[in-house]
Amino acid sequence: MDYSQFLVMRSEISLLVVFLLIFFVDTFGGNKSLKGLSITACVLFALHTIWNIIPVESASAFGGMYQTSPIASMVKTVLNIGTFIVLLQSISWSNTPDVKVRRGEFYELLLVTLFGMYLMVSSGHFLLFFIGLETASLPMAALIAITKKDSESYEAGAKYLFTAVFSSALFLLGLSFLYGVSGSLYFDDIAINIAGNHTPLFIATLVFVLAGMGFKLSLVPFHLWTADVYEGAPTQVTSYLSVISKGSAAFALLLVLYKVFAFEPAVWQGIMWALIVLTITVGNLFAIRQKNLKRFLAFSSISQAGYIMLGIIAGSIQGTTALVYYVLVYIFSNLAAFGVIxxxxxxxxxxxxxxxxxxxxxxxxxxxxxxxxxxxLAGIPPFAGFFSKFFIFASAIHSGFYILVLIALLNTIISLYYYLLVVKAMFINTENECVIAPFRSDNGSRVSLIVCVAGILLLGIASCVYGYFADLSALGL
Known part of the structure; x- marks a missing residue:
């Protein structure tokens, strides 16, 4: 084996170094080192993010199983930005008496899940893709149940674990059918071998693959676990699950559909059309009924997943660009809300x-x-969310999905209503004295919220960001 191929995996190796350093500090460090573990983790991850901020050129390794491109590299950077914000918001929480005993495990498990997402984003073979999928999913169950004395956290962890197992089983069943149809697990080979193959086995393959990924993205009707898990998990884990996990899964699904089923877009676009309408509508309608803000944002994230899928169904470079831009804006917007909560x-x-x-x-x-x-999140101008929705709608319209975009636009009216319910509670419902006393947030939370607000205000103005993503997308997946 030519071990120089590992050098292609710059982001993965860098992340692995950060993981090992945190592991050694957690395992062998003294009391003084352990007290500063949260700051150490933030600093090391910030260095990792800066080191990998410049996209790498297109390359492959291990016989094409691992493939990277400038836009895939940029997706990893976007995920890094969101993870860094989550780490900042977790500093105070990770030092509480119930969590500080497992503080090291929290950072280690979080980095392991991110490593799995990296593998999904850079896969050229379904074996590596599935390894990444499981690496990103199984440690997440431990993260969700990390607060030992909280029964709701345990319940949420169990629900997520069972959901992950069943969705992985469906995905594997689809892969077995896919191998039977094509005789290969390489993305490029499968695309060539299944071209023009509309047998029932091929349709079943596509359905099972979409169902398996639908669980990860909380697409309706695979969404029933989402609200309970979001409510029961620690808020910091919920925020990570809602944006980082969802963003990586969205790009991974885009990668599979564009590369593997590239020659049969009409087949999967029809299925995606129905999934998008169901996801946006059901997510919006159920969000109106929620009083718990974590459940509220759970159904909001389900609806947002439907909007993200508009970039995938477009099946174009414009759709890829809009998806990555939408995920970046969604990270700043959603993490700002979760930071306050x-x-x-x-x-x-x-x-x-x-x-x-x-x-x-x-x-x-x-x-x-x-x-x-x-x-x-509602898409009100002049904030970044308006431009992210504009670009994602434009990509779908450019591909001819006029009715679908009209339905999505009507749903934005519903979403505007329930997002304004939160604003109404804070600014208008002032009859009684507020039960939340004045307090000062910790330094990590304040820095993270400043970063999020800057992203919300500036991303819509800085058109160069979208243009930069478009240039990277044009170079191919």
Whole structure:
């Protein structure tokens, strides 16, 4: 074996180095080192992000099993940015008495899941893709159940684990059919061998593959685990699951559909059409009924997954660009909301929407940040969320999906209503005294919220970001 091939995996090796350093500090460090483990993890991961911020050129290794491209490299950078924000928001929480004993495990498991997402994004073979999928999924169950004394956390971890197992089984069943149809597990070989093959076995293959990935993305009707897991998991884990895991799974699905089923777009686009309509509509309607803000954002994330899928169904370079841009904006917007929820929960234990009544009187800065996050998620101009929705709608319209975009636009009206419910609670429902007393957030949370607000305000103005993504997408997957 030519071990120089490992050099192609620059991001993966860099992340592995960070993981090992944190592992050694956690295992062999003294009390002083362990107290500073949270800061150490943030600094090391920041260096990893900076080291890999410049996209690599297209390359392959291990007989084509591992393939990378500039846009895939940029997706990893986007995931790194979101993970770094989550790490900042986790500093105070990871030092609480119930969590600090397992603080090292939290960072190690989180980095392992990110490593699996890297493998999914750079796969050229379904064996490596599945290894990445499981590496990203199974440690997540341990993260969800990491708060040992919380029964809801255990319940959420068990639900996620069973869901991950069943979805992986469906995905593997689809892969077995795919191998039977094509005789290969290489993406490029499968695309050539199944061209024009519309047998029932091929259709079954596509359905099972989409079902397996649908669980990871919380697409309707594979979404039933989402609200319970989001509510039961620690808020920091929920925020990571809602944006980083969803963003990587979205690009991985795009990779599979564009590379493996490239010659049969009409078949999978029909299925995706129905999934998108169901996902956006059901997510929006159920979000209206939620009072717990973590469940509220769970159904919001289901709806957002439907919007992200518009970039995939477009089947074009424009769709790829819009998807990556949407995920970046979604990371800043959603993590801003979760950052506020995390700070309030950590200082007051309140997570219900009614508890936010009159929040502007006691915590005006957090109220404004939450308002900006809600406006961006709803797609209100001039915030970044408006431009991300505009580009993702434009990509679908450019590919001829006029009715689908019309349905999505009508659903944005529903989403605007329930996002404004949060704003109404904070700024208008001021009859009674707010149950959340004034407090000062920790330094990590403040820095993360500043970064998120900057992203929400500047990404819509900085058109060079979208143009840069377009240039990278034009170089191919």
């Amino acid at each position: 995390s700070s309030i929960e950590h200082n007051s234990g309140k997570v219900n929407m009614d508890d936010y009544n009159g929040l502007y009187k006691t915590n005006p800065k957090l109220s404004v940040i939450m308002m900006l996050a809600m406006f961006s």
